[in-house]
Structure formats: C-alpha cells, structure tokens
Amino acid sequence: xxxxxxxxxxxxxxxxxxxxxxxxxxxxxxxxxxxxGINTDAPDEALVVCGNAKVMGRVMHPSDSRAKxxxxxxxxxxxxxxxxxxxxxxxxxxxEFASVMGIKDT
Numbered sequence: 001x002x003x004x005x006x007x008x009x010x011x012x013x014x015x016x017x018x019x020x021x022x023x024x025x026x027x028x029x030x031x032x033x034x035x036x037g038i039n040t041d042a043p044d045e046a047l048v049v050c051g052n053a054k055v056m057g058r059v060m061h062p063s064d065s066r067a068k069x070x071x072x073x074x075x076x077x078x079x080x081x082x083x084x085x086x087x088x089x090x091x092x093x094x095x096e097f098a099s100v101m102g103i104k105d106t
Contacts, residue, residue, distance in 0.1 A: 024031045037043030039050040060067060093103055 020033045022031045022033070023029070035043040035046055035048070037048045037050075040048055065071070093101075097103075
C-alpha cells in the first residue's frame with residue numbers, strides 16, 4: 001500500500017524543524033510520529049477521520065479470526081460463571097464528545 005504526500009518542495013516539508021514524517025523501514029512507507037486528523041485539526045487518537053473512509057483492501061483488527069490461531073472451545077459453565085461476576089454499567093457520553101462525534105442520543 002502506497003501513501004503519497006505533496007509538499008511545495010518535493011522531498012521536504014514546509015518547516016524542517018517541525019518534521020515528524022519519516023521514511024519507513026519497510027519499502028514504500030512513511031511514518032508520522034504524532035496524531036493524524038483528516039477533516040479535523042484536533043485529532044485525539046492516532047488517526048481520526050471525520051467523514052467516510054473508503055478501503056480498497058482488507059482491514060485487520062486484533063479480533064479478526066484471520067489473526068488468530070489455536071482457536072478452541074471453552075467450558076461454557078465456567079464462562080457463564082465469569083460473566084455473572086462482570087460489572088455491567090450504563091452511561092451517557094460527555095456532551096463535548098457527543099457533539100464532536102455527531103452523536104445525538106447521548
């Protein structure tokens with residue numbers, strides 16, 4: 001997967017003292033040390049996309065079965081006992097978070 005960035009002077013960024021983008025160790029990659037925001041100037045996570053994202057390949061997540069091995073059945077009675085010990089909660093989103101994320105029902 002290629003990522004491209006355009007700068008006014010190819011190969012350099014506007015202010016060399018603020019350079020956070022670097023060539024990656026893997027060919028055809030770049031690395032940014034910080035948070036990246038798309039359609040936002042205040043990203044609060046490593047990557048924040050405010051709007052739709054189009055993915056032309058697969059998205060892997062740690063819960064994806066393709067990332068796991070040695071999957072096996074467990075003792076359901078033991079797992080149900082553990083579930084009864086879980087702390088269940090209800091919550092409301094903080095208004096400032098809900099408004100930024102476009103959540104109406106907090």
